[in-house]
Amino acid sequence: MNQAPASPMPLDCNGRPLWLDRPQVMGVLNVTPDSFSDGGRFSGRDAALAHARAMAEAGAAVIDVGGESTRPGAAPVSEQEELDRVLPVIEALAAEIELPLSIDTSKPGVMRAAVAAGAGLINDVRALREPGALQAAAELGVPLCLMHMQGEPRSMQQAPSYGDVLAEVQAFLLERAAACQAAGVPREHILLDPGFGFGKTVEHNLSLLKHLDRLAAAGYPLLVGLSRKSLIGAVLGLPVADRLHPSVALAVIAAWQGARLIRVHDVAATVQALGMCAAVQAAD
Numbered sequence: 001m002n003q004a005p006a007s008p009m010p011l012d013c014n015g016r017p018l019w020l021d022r023p024q025v026m027g028v029l030n031v032t033p034d035s036f037s038d039g040g041r042f043s044g045r046d047a048a049l050a051h052a053r054a055m056a057e058a059g060a061a062v063i064d065v066g067g068e069s070t071r072p073g074a075a076p077v078s079e080q081e082e083l084d085r086v087l088p089v090i091e092a093l094a095a096e097i098e099l100p101l102s103i104d105t106s107k108p109g110v111m112r113a114a115v116a117a118g119a120g121l122i123n124d125v126r127a128l129r130e131p132g133a134l135q136a137a138a139e140l141g142v143p144l145c146l147m148h149m150q151g152e153p154r155s156m157q158q159a160p161s162y163g164d165v166l167a168e169v170q171a172f173l174l175e176r177a178a179a180c181q182a183a184g185v186p187r188e189h190i191l192l193d194p195g196f197g198f199g200k201t202v203e204h205n206l207s208l209l210k211h212l213d214r215l216a217a218a219g220y221p222l223l224v225g226l227s228r229k230s231l232i233g234a235v236l237g238l239p240v241a242d243r244l245h246p247s248v249a250l251a252v253i254a255a256w257q258g259a260r261l262i263r264v265h266d267v268a269a270t271v272q273a274l275g276m277c278a279a280v281q282a283a284d
C-alpha cells in the first residue's frame with residue numbers, strides 16, 4: 001500500500017483547504033508554559049507566533065496548537081488555563097497565516113472557542129470520549145483526528161498490554177469513527193491515528209508502524225506522530241535533542257506505509273524527505 005489512493009478534494013478546515021493527496025506535514029506548536037521559555041525577551045505568545053510562521057514557511061500544511069501537555073505523567077489542565085494558552089495564539093495565527101489550524105484538545109469548551117477563533121481541525125488524543133466532546137465536534141462541522149490511547153497520560157506507560165496491538169488499535173479507532181458518524185460527522189471528515197507512544201511499549205510501536213498499511217486500508221486518512229518520541233531513545237539510545245534524523249526516517253516509513261499527515265517538530269527536514277517520498281509514490 002505504498003501508492004496513495006485518489007483524494008480529489010481537499011478537506012475543508014473551517015474554510016481553509018487541506019490537501020491530503022500526498023503525505024503532508026503537521027507542525028507542532030506547543031503553547032504550554034514549559035515551551036518557549038527564552039528568559040523573557042519575547043512573550044510566550046510572540047515566540048509561539050514566530051515559530052508558527054517559520055513552520056509555515058518551511059512547508060507545513062497545517063499547524064497543531066496545543067495547550068494541554070499529554071506527556072506521560074503530566075497533570076491535568078483546567079479549561080480556563082487551556083483557553084488562556086491557546087486562544088490568543090489561534091486568533092493571531094488565523095489573522096496572519098493562510099494555513100489551516102488544528103486545535104489539540106479533549107475539552108468540548110476549548111473545541112468550540114478554538115473553532116470560533118479560526119481553528120479548522122480538531123485533534124483529540126482521547127478520540128472524543130470526554131463528556132460532550134463528540135456532540136461539540138459534530139456540531140462544529142470541522143474535520144477530526146481520532147487517536148488511540150491505552151489508559152490516561154498520567155499512567156499509560158506503566159504497563160501497556162495487548163493481545164494483538166494492531167487489531168485492538170484498529171477496532172478501537174473504527175468504533176470511534178462509527179460513533180462519530182452516528183452523531184452526524186461525515187465519513188470524509190474523519191482521520192485516524194494509532195497514537196504512537198500513548199500506552200505502548202517500544203515493540204508495540206514498532207509493530208504498529210511495520211503494519212500501518214493495514215490500518216490505512218480501512219480507508220480513513222491516517223495522521224501519525226513519531227517525531228522525537230521515546231521509541232527512538234529506546235532503539236538508538238539518543239536524547240530528545242538528537243532525534244532529528246531518526247524522526248525523519250520514521251516519517252518516511254509512515255508515509256510509505258500510507259500515512260497522509262505526519263505530525264512533527266522539525267518541519268523543513270520532514271517536508272523535504274516527504275517530497276522525495278511523494279515523488280517515488282507518484283512514479284509508474
Ligand code: 7PM
Nearest residue numbers: 070071072123145147193195196224225
Ligand atoms: C511528551 C511525550 C510530550 C509525547 C509530548 C508528546 C500525538 C499527538 C502528541 C500523536 C496526535 C508529542 C507528544 N502526540 N496528537 N499529540 N498524534 N494526533 O510528541 O502522536 O508531541 S503529544
